[in-house]
Amino acid sequence: MLHFQAARLGFGDQTVLADIDLCIRPGDRIALLGKSGAGKSTLLAAVRQAQESQCAWCPQAPALVPGLSTYQNVFTGGLQRHNALYNAINLIRPWPDRLAEISALSKPLGIDTLLHAPAGELSGGQQQRVSLARAAWQQKPWLLADEPVSALDEQQAEAALGWLLERHRGGLVALHHVALAQRLCNRVIGLRDGRVLFDKPIHAFSPADQAALYQ
């Protein structure tokens, strides 16, 4: 189980969220919902900071290194697992095993044919899929993701995020699309007015909950 507690999260004098007490249990696929500015990224960043060694991270913007290839960008997800020499060799002249592993990892995301393409030449959706593969390559037990499939069409988004969630013990994912959250997640946390408005199973998420969050 991953536990995170904070009396207050914010920036300087501004309190973004208060009284956070969050448990992510094995099997939890938690959709984090709330209006723009509700504090989803702030919460994810704080959980990440507190539990970095346990959590894979998929950011809102892919932030790939444009001059590096898809393979190299994915590989950077696992730099912390190895020493500098191993990393340098596998970045410059990848061992066939590494290339094969990252190719296999990239296949379900449809980017295995782009392994040698510079990330700067990929479309927004392709870059986002590289970012998902990089998160998977971190090989951490839990997933934290901030709008990880916003640049993908509905079908691709569901397949790609479903794939990433399956590779983790549990996950907390900020999403804008309620329908996607309902298809992929089993629990929902709603943020509003600086606090957790509800934390419930997704099947109990009602139109009234949705209205309370976004109106």
Ligand SMILES: Nc1ncnc2c1ncn2[C@@H]1O[C@H](COP(=O)(O)OP(=O)(O)OP(=O)(O)O)[C@@H](O)[C@H]1O
């Ligand atoms: N680096 C920062 N410095 C100061 N204030 C910030 C910073 N980042 C976010 N904020 C403020 O914190 C509040 C919550 O922002 P946050 O990015 O967590 O919201 P969000 O729910 O993730 O929004 P979105 O859906 O638009 O990404 C907002 O009022 C925002 O202006």
